[in-house]
Amino acid sequence: MSTDIATAPVAKAAKLNRIGLEIAPYRGGKTTLCAGCGHNAITERIIDAFYEMGVDPYNVVKFSGIGCSSKSPAYFLEAAHGFNAVHGRMPAVATGAMMANHQLLGIGVSGDGDTASIGMGQFIHLMRRNLPLIYIIEDNGCYGLTKGQFSATADLGSKLKTGVVNDLPAIDTCMLAIELGATFVARSFSGDKKQLSAILKAAISHGGTAMIDVISPCVTFNDHEGSTKSYSYVKDHEELLNDVSFVPFFEDIAIEYDPGTTKEVTMHDGSRLLLSKLPVDYNPSNALDAARRLGESKLRGELLTGIFYVNPTGANFIDLLHLVDEPLNTLPLEQVRPGRQALEELMEELK
Amino acid sequence: MNTDSSRNGGMATNGHTAVNDFNIHVATANGSGSQTSNMVLLRSIFQMGIPVCGKNLFPSNIQGLPTWFTIRVNKDGYIARRERNDILVALNPETAPDDVRKQEPGTIVIYDETLNLNQQRHDLIFYPVPFDKLVKPVCPEAKLRKLVRNMIYDGVLARLLGIEMAEIERALKQQFKKKAKAVQLNFDAAKAGYEFAGENLPKQDLFRVERLNQTQGKIIIDGNSAAAMGSMFAGVTVFTWYPITPSSSVGEALIEYTKRYRLDPQTKQATFAIVQAEDELAAVGMAIGAGWAGARSMTATSGPGISLMAEFVGLAYYAEIPIVIFDIQRVGPSTGLPTRTMQGDILFTAMLSHGDTKHIMLLPSSVEECFTMAGTAFDLTEEFQTPVFVMSDLDLGMNYWMSDPFKYPEQKINRGKVLSAAELERVGKFARYQDIDGDGIPYRTLPGTKHPLAPYFTRGSGHNERAGYSERPEDYKNNMDRLARKFDTARDRVPAPVLEDNAQAEIGIIGYGTSTWAIQESRDWLREHHGIQTSYLRLRAYPFNGDVTHFIRKHRQVYVVEQNRDAQMCSLLKLDLRVEEVAKLRSVLHYDGLPITSNSIVRGIMAYEKDKPTLQPIETVEKILYA
Numbered sequence: 001m002s003t004d005i006a007t008a009p010v011a012k013a014a015k016l017n018r019i020g021l022e023i024a025p026y027r028g029g030k031t032t033l034c035a036g037c038g039h040n041a042i043t044e045r046i047i048d049a050f051y052e053m054g055v056d057p058y059n060v061v062k063f064s065g066i067g068c069s070s071k072s073p074a075y076f077l078e079a080a081h082g083f084n085a086v087h088g089r090m091p092a093v094a095t096g097a098m099m100a101n102h103q104l105l106g107i108g109v110s111g112d113g114d115t116a117s118i119g120m121g122q123f124i125h126l127m128r129r130n131l132p133l134i135y136i137i138e139d140n141g142c143y144g145l146t147k148g149q150f151s152a153t154a155d156l157g158s159k160l161k162t163g164v165v166n167d168l169p170a171i172d173t174c175m176l177a178i179e180l181g182a183t184f185v186a187r188s189f190s191g192d193k194k195q196l197s198a199i200l201k202a203a204i205s206h207g208g209t210a211m212i213d214v215i216s217p218c219v220t221f222n223d224h225e226g227s228t229k230s231y232s233y234v235k236d237h238e239e240l241l242n243d244v245s246f247v248p249f250f251e252d253i254a255i256e257y258d259p260g261t262t263k264e265v266t267m268h269d270g271s272r273l274l275l276s277k278l279p280v281d282y283n284p285s286n287a288l289d290a291a292r293r294l295g296e297s298k299l300r301g302e303l304l305t306g307i308f309y310v311n312p313t314g315a316n317f318i319d320l321l322h323l324v325d326e327p328l329n330t331l332p333l334e335q336v337r338p339g340r341q342a343l344e345e346l347m348e349e350l351k
Numbered sequence: 352m353n354t355d356s357s358r359n360g361g362m363a364t365n366g367h368t369a370v371n372d373f374n375i376h377v378a379t380a381n382g383s384g385s386q387t388s389n390m391v392l393l394r395s396i397f398q399m400g401i402p403v404c405g406k407n408l409f410p411s412n413i414q415g416l417p418t419w420f421t422i423r424v425n426k427d428g429y430i431a432r433r434e435r436n437d438i439l440v441a442l443n444p445e446t447a448p449d450d451v452r453k454q455e456p457g458t459i460v461i462y463d464e465t466l467n468l469n470q471q472r473h474d475l476i477f478y479p480v481p482f483d484k485l486v487k488p489v490c491p492e493a494k495l496r497k498l499v500r501n502m503i504y505d506g507v508l509a510r511l512l513g514i515e516m517a518e519i520e521r522a523l524k525q526q527f528k529k530k531a532k533a534v535q536l537n538f539d540a541a542k543a544g545y546e547f548a549g550e551n552l553p554k555q556d557l558f559r560v561e562r563l564n565q566t567q568g569k570i571i572i573d574g575n576s577a578a579a580m581g582s583m584f585a586g587v588t589v590f591t592w593y594p595i596t597p598s599s600s601v602g603e604a605l606i607e608y609t610k611r612y613r614l615d616p617q618t619k620q621a622t623f624a625i626v627q628a629e630d631e632l633a634a635v636g637m638a639i640g641a642g643w644a645g646a647r648s649m650t651a652t653s654g655p656g657i658s659l660m661a662e663f664v665g666l667a668y669y670a671e672i673p674i675v676i677f678d679i680q681r682v683g684p685s686t687g688l689p690t691r692t693m694q695g696d697i698l699f700t701a702m703l704s705h706g707d708t709k710h711i712m713l714l715p716s717s718v719e720e721c722f723t724m725a726g727t728a729f730d731l732t733e734e735f736q737t738p739v740f741v742m743s744d745l746d747l748g749m750n751y752w753m754s755d756p757f758k759y760p761e762q763k764i765n766r767g768k769v770l771s772a773a774e775l776e777r778v779g780k781f782a783r784y785q786d787i788d789g790d791g792i793p794y795r796t797l798p799g800t801k802h803p804l805a806p807y808f809t810r811g812s813g814h815n816e817r818a819g820y821s822e823r824p825e826d827y828k829n830n831m832d833r834l835a836r837k838f839d840t841a842r843d844r845v846p847a848p849v850l851e852d853n854a855q856a857e858i859g860i861i862g863y864g865t866s867t868w869a870i871q872e873s874r875d876w877l878r879e880h881h882g883i884q885t886s887y888l889r890l891r892a893y894p895f896n897g898d899v900t901h902f903i904r905k906h907r908q909v910y911v912v913e914q915n916r917d918a919q920m921c922s923l924l925k926l927d928l929r930v931e932e933v934a935k936l937r938s939v940l941h942y943d944g945l946p947i948t949s950n951s952i953v954r955g956i957m958a959y960e961k962d963k964p965t966l967q968p969i970e971t972v973e974k975i976l977y978a
Contacts, residue, residue: 025803058805061644061798074808074820081798083643084810085636086662092633096640096648099589099624101799104644122636125629324620328588329645329797333764335622336586336647338612340759346580346608347756349525350570 018054018250025079026051033068033075038190038216039138043075045193046107046136049200050077053248061097061104065090065119068145068218069111069138077107088119091126094133095317101327102318105204106133113143116152116171123173127180129317130208134200137173137211138190140218141229148221159226172298177211178291178309183316184210185290185309189234190217192305198244199307205249207268208316215303239297241306242284245274267312275307284310369558371401371426373437375508378450379501380443382414387526387537388501389420393751394522395505395514396424397571400563404430405571405751406946411596411689417446426563430753431869432746432946437558440504441468442482451475459556461507476555478548480507485547489539499540506544511552513559516545570756574747575651577718577757578677579604581725582649583613584760587675589641589648590625593634593656596689597745598679601651602627631656635663635676642667642674643809645769645797647729651677653745654696655686657703664738665704666811668834671784671793673732673767675725677741679748682944691944692745694864697919700740701893707831711841712740712893715747716867720891722757726764727846733767735792735841744914746865746946768794772802783807783818784830791837838894845892848899856884858960859906861899863890863920865946866912872949873956881953883960890920895927903932910956912939914947 015022026047031040050057057079064070066087073082085093094108115123115137126135141154150158153173154166177185184206188196196214203210215234217223223230228237247253249270257264262276263284275284283289290309297304324331375392379385393405404423410416423433435455441447441462448471451460456474464479486500509516519541520534527533579601582590592602602625609623624641628634634650641648652660657678667674680696682688687695702709711731713724724741732739775781775796781804784793796805807818814830815821862870867889877883888902903909911921918938925933939955941947 056801058801059799079803079806081796081800081806082808083640084808084812085640086666086811089632089636089663092628092636093640093643095626095633096589096591096637096642096646097644097798098640099626099637100641100644100646100648101797104799121629122633125633321624321626322619322621323624324615324618324622327645327799328622328624329641331586331588331622333586335615336588336613337584337760337764342612343580343584343757343759347570350572351568351756 017051019056021051021054021057023047023051025057026077028073028075028078031075032071034220036219037068038140038214038218039069039072040075041190041193042136042138042196042214042216043072045196045200046076049197049204053201053204054250055105055204059103059105061106063090063094063097063106063108065110065114067111067114067143069109069216070114072109072138073107088114088117089122090114090119091122091131091135095126095129095131098131098133098318099321099323100329102132102323103327106131108133108135110135110137112137112139112141112151112153112173116173120152120171124176124180126209127177127182127211130181130183130314131317132208134203134206134210135212137213138216139173139213139229140216140222141227142218142222144218144221148218155228158228159224161221161224172294173213174211174308175291175294178287178294182211182309183208183311183314184307186211186307187213187215187305189215189238189305191231191234192238195240195244195305198246201246201248202244202267202271202273202307202310205267205269205271205273206310206312208314234303237301237303239302239304240277241293241297241304241308242275243277244307245276247272247274265310265312273307273310284308369437370561371424371563373424373558374433374435375422375424375438375440376436376450377420377422377440377504378443378446379418379420380414380445381410381412381416381418383501384498385418385420385442385501387498388505389422390751391502391519391522391526391537392505392508392514393422394525394571395509395518396422396560397566397569397753398518398521399515399560400566401426401560402428402430402565402753404753406432406746407750408945409690417443424560426565428565429868429872429949431872432948434948434950438508440508441466442501442504459558461504461511478507478511478552480504480544480547485543486540489543490536495536499537502537502540503544506541506546507548507552509541510545510548511554511556511558513561516542566753568756569753571751571753572718573600573749573751574715574718574721574743575600575679575749576604577721577754578651578725578741578743578748579608580757581722582675582729583608585647585726585729586764587647587649587729588623589638589646590623591628591634591637591641591648591650592626593628593631593652595631595653595656597681597749598651598653598656598677600749601677601679631659632663635660635674638674638676639663639667639672642732643670643672643798647733648673649675649677649729651679653679653681654683657696657700661704664710665706665708667738668704668708668710669706669811670809671736671795672738672809673736674738675728675732675741676738677743680742680744688944690745692865692914692946693942693944694742694744694866694914694919697742697913697915698917698922700742701923709838709894710738710740711735711845712742713846714742714863714891714893716864716889718747718752718754719757721747724846726760730765731841731845734765734844735837736767736795737837742864744865768792770794770796770800770805772800772805775800775802775804780804782816784814784833785816786833786836790840791833791835792840793833842894842896845894845896847896848891848902849889850898850902851887853884853886856886857907858883858956859886859888859902859909860912861888861890861902861909861920861924862912864914866914866941869947869949869952870912873952876949876953877956881957881960883956893923895924899924900928900932903928903935906935908937908959909935910937910939912941912947912952912955914941916940916942
């Protein structure tokens with residue numbers, strides 16, 4: 001992760017962030033998505049979160065698959081390299097790139113089709129590997145670029161503009177991620193500025209895969225009556241599991257809270273995550289609790305949001321590879337080509 | 352017809368001795384521990400200075416199905432597969448009757464006496480051996496007997512052929528390294544066979560070995576281990592793979608070698624990442640991600656994996672990302688014959704993926720080239736920023752080949768046109784896909800480069816010189832033309848063909864990969880027995896270069912020898928040639944799943960040459976080719 005930059009005074013009214021950068025390098029190209037698209041709001045939150053966290057943008061690497069969602073990395077963090085991969089297979093590309101240089105901070109943006117249909121295999125293995133990567137699903141329940149067909153996260157009974165009703169159950173990517181051993185699982189709504197910002201900052205502070213499903217209505221194809229991914233439906237059915245507050249590691253702020261209703265989690269980089277208004281029996285570091293809450297809210301017809309599960313301590317995929325400290329991509333020849341005697345020894349064994 | 356120099360199997364009757372020139376064919380059941388006894392047999396003859404080659408003809412199965420191991424012993428150094436056998440070791444009750452039926456008269460048969468094979472034919476020489484009776488006293492532990500039982504035939508053959516028991520023991524030590532108990536147990540079984548043969552099996556044939564000095568200093572290795580070793584010395588840092596026969600042992604060997612030689616001596620941390628992915632899509636995707644971020648990355652697979660990788664390879668071609676792909680070709684289409692060999696992915700791989708794509712392919716013929724071409728592939732992929740395929744096959748990858756020891760790579764590695772922050776500062780501008788040098792090869796920067804000029808957005812969609820999204824016709828065309836220019840630049844940078852020019856020859860042969868060993872043997876046969884002189888051009892890479900055209904022009908007739916049905920390399924050649932050159936090409940094809948033999952090549956060439964000594968009109972040639 002890139003948060004090892006020396007702590008500087010926090011920018012307040014000034015236009016510079018804590019590493020002395022303006023917001024410009026955190027921005028990207030002009031969006032080509034529809035006006036009012038939820039994805040653009042998410043882009044804004046990403047820009048703000050990285051800027052406010054003072055992440056070095058040159059140290060970030062962006063990934064995406066194919067679809068509307070996957071265009072968005074071109075619209076934020078123009079100072080970072082980006083890779084728009086093939087449909088559903090961004091996790092593999094991200095895994096390779098992070099192995100080549102494990103000092104980078106990775107962020108991937110996918111969509112519900114890109115993740116839950118064509119990319120399901122790679123999504124599953126990304127979750128179980130716990131690659132250090134922020135993985136955002138911009139989830140609108142439909143395929144925008146091909147003009148509005150259902151995706152696998154569309155809810156049972158949800159209706160297309162054409163009147164077609166979805167007769168298959170939705171895949172709940174959060175439930176699945178928990179089952180697969182993901183170490184950070186959250187759901188948010190593109191219209192919830194405060195919650196999404198806090199979750200993104202927590203994700204930046206996380207040391208493994210931070211999986212965030214963001215309901216992001218498609219204004220063109222899936223924002224009508226009968227859709228369960230429309231702005232109005234989400235607003236009516238959203239249920240907060242918790243209030244998410246985030247205190248970055250570089251801010252020394254004392255916050256008083258009631259331990260009965262608030263749980264504090266110390267993140268990988270030392271930042272603090274405060275999850276409040278929790279039910280008494282809920283523990284965000286207990287995967288079974290998380291799955292139960294999700295399942296129960298679904299039965300009630302609610303759309304539960306918040307950070308469902310977080311485990312900041314486990315080993316990530318890069319840890320398991322026991323790599324040298326320097327990135328693999330720039331190791332000098334003498335470190336990657338064994339000496340002459342190594343070959344002689346091998347040849348001798350084969351004689 | 353038969354081109355084998357020791358073709359007359361009835362040596363016992365005609366008095367022809369067969370010293371250091373015969374085939375041993377061992378028929379066992381898969382999973383019965385015959386791998387050890389076969390390797391020991393191979394190595395012990397090799398250690399006596401006699402050229403050998405060992406080929407596994409195995410089923411797609413873990414245990415129980417029939418498997419054959421064939422050892423060719425040849426004083427002249429011919430190491431291609433040979434069609435006929437001289438010695439059959441028949442140990443698989445299931446296949447024994449058929450194995451015996453297929454032998455040419457005069458073949459000697461060593462068999463488990465309970466199989467009563469001697470009743471089946473009267474024109475073979477039978478040596479019955481009571482395997483179970485012999486193994487019991489040397490291996491008191493009943494559960495180990497099955498594993499050492501096969502060593503008995505090593506002992507019997509040692510006695511009958513004159514293989515020195517000290518070499519059997521040495522080969523066993525090599526096989527089991529420090530496991531002294533295993534060495535002893537297996538050697539005791541071999542001795543039991545040796546002593547039994549001495550007392551009970553009077554020699555009725557004339558096959559034998561005699562110590563030579565032709566393998567001094569040589570090694571025996573399989574092509575996949577050689578490829579792994581070559582990759583390690585080429586500085587591979589990321590290897591991602593999905594298990595598939597016959598390529599899995601590339602990954603397994605690389606894991607073994609890198610654990611030995613690529614851990615930091617102080618910290619024991621790795622200078623490599625090896626990941627077994629969830630499928631070939633992920634394997635190639637990871638390698639592409641790593642190559643993009645600047646690692647020397649690689650994957651290894653076989654036909655079905657190549658099919659799955661097609662989409663991603665198109666991305667790597669278009670977005671210009673370095674990645675090495677070893678294709679250990681097996682028999683297709685579809686699942687095909689997963690444990691048999693074929694040069695079957697040539698045409699598909701050359702143009703893998705949709706749209707206009709073409710790829711650099713290297714064509715190793717030997718284990719030594721598996722080693723060296725791994726290094727060449729990494730240099731080329733980084734120099735040209737495009738996928739590079741190394742087209743090995745099952746015969747090369749999984750069988751055991753003699754070789755001179757590999758030479759330490761002396762040259763520095765070529766990391767290609769990568770701009771650092773300091774260089775960007777000096778140059779003052781950067782456009783990812785601009786052709787600055789006129790060779791079609793652009794410059795790139797790596798993620799994490801701390802300079803405002805460095806970042807760019809990589810995409811498989813249309814892009815302009817600055818890597819910006821573009822659907823403009825002129826941007827698309829400029830980019831595609833530059834990619835074609837880059838491919839042309841590669842023509843003279845890839846390994847050149849190896850030419851064996853014969854001034855008297857009207858006939859040329861073009862071949863590549865593992866076909867080369869049978870081609871060389873067939874050329875000797877054509878010269879000695881048909882008076883036909885040939886020149887030979889061995890392709891080592893695609894794209895082809897000018898030498899190929901020149902070679903075709905110089906000859907009256909050119910035979911393209913390869914191991915597939917559809918003349919894949921010949922088809923690829925035709926795309927580069929003029930019509931008068933195309934007219935000279937004829938294909939000699941071998942595609943039954945077994946490695947190519949010299950016989951099949953001589954048959955193929957003689958079918959044309961004996962009646963048609965003059966150049967055919969094009970129509971006739973086409974008819975013959977596509978009949």
